[in-house]
Amino acid sequence: MTGWDVPVDLGREAAREAAIRELADPAYPKESWTDRLLGWAAEWIDNLLRAAGQVPGGWLALVVLALIVVGLAVLLLRTATRATRAASGAAVLYDERIRSAAEHRAAADQHAQRQEWAAAVRERLRAIARDLEERTIVAPQPGRTADEFAAEAGAALPEFQADLAAAARHFDDVTYGEAPGTQGGYALLAALDERLQRARPMLVAG
Secondary structure: OOHHHOOOOOOHHHHHHHHHHHHOOOOOOOOOHHHHHHHHHHHHHHHHHHHHHHOOOHHHHHHHHHHHHHHHHHHHHHHHHHHHHHHOOOOEOOOOOOOOHHHHHHHHHHHHHOOOHHHHHHHHHHHHHHHHHHOOOOOOOOOOEHHHHHHHHHHHOHHHHHHHHHHHHHHHHHHHOOOOOOHHHHHHHHHHHHHHHOOOOOOOOO
């Protein structure tokens, strides 16, 4: 009988310590942080289900909590989507403040008077987009990028498709790119804005 065949009788505490030392050996794979996170989540859900079955109205509370969790997940997804768009150079069109087309035009003119061309370009394209939304040529869409707006507006107004795409690229360049705004670039957007105010969407024959 070899040394490996001799039965060893360990006490409970000694066995626990021996197991800890054995598992601490580098030869054993360590639990990843994702495994720990999944384990914690499974334990939390199990405890939640047990508590819901024991407390009056517990299932209602569980449903409410689930809705809150889903809402937070949606919010995080939208935030991550916007961050991804920003990282890829696709600039979100609007900022947090909701303004009319006239207000965006006034802001653009003020920036232009101060020769703040990048800000003027951004506000002028926002004025164009808001004007088309107010006229129901394009539908309002929170979180839309300049490129997405240009594609939708270009589909409704095909004769402006190329100009809208160029305007969106200029917006992206001055917002997340290295290109500075210029007086000439702003003048082109202002002229496009004036032309679009007179434009009407193409009617499709039934």
